[in-house]
Amino acid sequence: MALSHASLSLISMIFLAGSIVMLFFVILSGVTSTSPLSQTYFLRADTHGISGARAISQWTYFRICGDGNTDCSASYADPPVGYAWDGNPNNAPAELAGGHGGDTTSSSYFFMWRFGWVFYLIGLFFEVLTFGSGFLALCSRLGSAVSGLLSLISLVFLTVGVSLMTATFVKMRNAFVADGRDASVGTYAFGFSWGAWTALLISTILFCIGRHSNKADVPSSGRRWGRRSRSTRSHRSYEGRRVKEEYP
Template identity: 30%
Template sequence: MGVFSFSGKLLTAILLAGNTLLLLFIVFSGSIESKPIDRMYWLSARTAGFEGAFEYSKWTFWGVCNGEGSHNRDCGRMAPAYPLSPLDNFGRQAIPDEFVQDRDTYFYLSRFAFCFFWVALAFLAIAFLFYVFTWCSYSFTKVVFTMVLIGCLFNMAAVACQTAVVVLARNAFRNADRDPKIGPQLMGIAWASVACSILIFFFTGISFIRRAWAAHKEYVEMQHYKEQALKYQGTKHASDGQMDQSIVYDTNPELEGGAVPVGDVRQVQAPVAEPQRHQSGVKFFKIRRTKNTVDDESI
């Protein structure tokens, strides 16, 4: 049992660390031009004819990069929560109609997804730092479980929003014959983080329920012990009261039956029987007196 418990704790710690690393890859994708982050993007498409666009463009959370080749390059001015909205990125020239008609959908979904990823990263990273303390404290177990729950919800919401906007953009580019392609690395990392979050939620939830049940059992046992102690004290007081009824409280030292005063309390004692004379001794003494009298008369 101890081996399985330790294995579960170790697996949960590994999942928390791995999920934190995956979320770091997601939020910093496009901001660093070095391996392996320079290969991560959400969507690529042919943007020739767009105002100020490359022949092929790749969208990340920090900007639009040159899509020619396998690496992100020439990303230009970067900014956080960069929207996946060609209308806001390049202007209206040659933009497919879907991006113009549903501009708010693309703009807000991509920006909210970035914010949700940051919130999920914050909660899950703090849960990872505090998780070691749950091995020795039930209070930390509750804190970690709450943080994992919130982080898991925000992580799933972020991946859902980003997946929706990427698929919508891909369909819009496909309808316009723009050769769209979803970034497999970043999308795979995003859904892997969701899987890790769900597993972490169940593992920490099981640990939380187990510790809560143990604490409840301990509380019930303590209440049972308290009730037993109160019953014992009540029985003891009742027996002491019965013993007190056999004690007579009186200030008169002359009690019938040979009462003996002890302070202010007199205890009734049975009368002490006087020792009787030995009858054979008395008879022997009388016999000797009679014999002496007879001897005197004979003299």
């Protein structure tokens, strides 16, 4: 039996809520030492010997922290990845250092992370709007259409944001490893990010299916049956009158 648009919308909102929660886990990483936020970071790298850097650096959404997301920097909007060390640093991987962000970050990493950071946040913004419109989707197919559109917009932004984020920090890990330093991408941050993307994709599909779900069969069938019955009775009455007129 096909689910109604209200049921599909409710399931969509559950997946959407899960996506929003996972995105907040990533965005709030480094704010507190509470698990799982203390284990959530994009990249962990050995930065000892780099001028102005910690022995271990962990890159989170708003901050750059030390081991275990402690000893964190101040919070910045889209912080350049080179804020882990001083300007014009010594011993930093040459691929990462450059003239952006106070002479801390190369141009490619500066813009990759900046656009990824912004698209990630815009995706979350549209997810929250979608969740609000989801209550309308419970009541009407028009609400499902609006929610589906907002969810699709959010999916586009989040796809770009998570993809750029992944590319940025995988390339950074490779640069550290090539420089003879230990480095690893964060399992929690990328797990939450791609998990949120997957949940949003499912939610978008369900909202769109809810928009095109069929009306209840019983009322519509009843109306069609009623019209056919009246038409049949009228035709038979006409035939009876015609026979009587021809054969008095």
